Amino acid sequence: MNAISRTEFLRRLLAGTLLLPGFAALGGALDSLRGDHVGWARLKTVEPDWRRHAGGDPTLMQFLRNQTTLNIDPQWQSADMHVLDEMRQYPLLFSQGIHVVIEPPARANVAEYIRRGGFLLVDACCNRGVTPDFDVFLQQHKDFFAAELPEAQVVTLPPEHEVYRCFFPIPDGHPPHTYFNNIFDPNKYRHGLYGVMIGQRMAGLVSLSGLQCGWDRMTAPPGHDTACMRMLVNIYIYAMTQGG
Helix, strand or coil, X not given: CCCCCHHHHXXXXXXXXXXCCCCHHHCCCCCXXXXXXXXXXXXXXXXXXXXXXXXXXXXXXXXXXXXXXXXXXXXXXXXXXXXXXHHCCCCEEEECCCCCCCCHHHHHHHHHHHHCCCEEEEXXXXXXXXXXXXXXXXXXXXXXXXXXXXXXEEEECCCCXXXXXXXXXXXXXXXXXXXXXXXXXXXXXXXXXXXXXXXXXXXXXXXXXXXXXXXXXXXXXXXXXXHHHHHHHHHHHHHCXXXX
């Protein structure tokens, strides 16, 4: 495994050996982890859209490298949902949506990955051809977790949640939203982030924000790509502190 584990990440974070500028308590820490790898991987499903916007992932990786001392691999990786050992190589997996996973073994792998400490980040693409109805998308994922991971609850994260301030301060405690064809959608905007909670542990997160579309620079206004990448950095770092 070429990525440091979440437990090791958290140990070094708390020990002050990992320089994360957004954590005031680590202001004097040394840049000691440039040689340690962390990775970014997409969950490979049977749907062709599983790799949509993956061309923009290196931009995200470079942003994370520039803003932290994490030596994240500049190339995105993939983990097949049919191969649990592949999935377990990464403490965080990014997905376009697991509601498309219909094969029982693959669904079981997703649940087992999470039970073993993995963190699953689901982000809906802003394109209406990919995500026709965001409320339906959210309900489909609630249904998935209810069926495959009944010990989990999908809850709305409040604006004061740590994920909105653990690294970058996110304005108003609300994720930036990418709007299809730059048209504001008030129905979509009312959604924040949804945590997949197993007891006190956040084991995953569902976003309707189109963060991936933002960091792939698909939309205006200027600076929106940076706002989306900042939100992702917060999610990534917060996920690394969630046990397992």
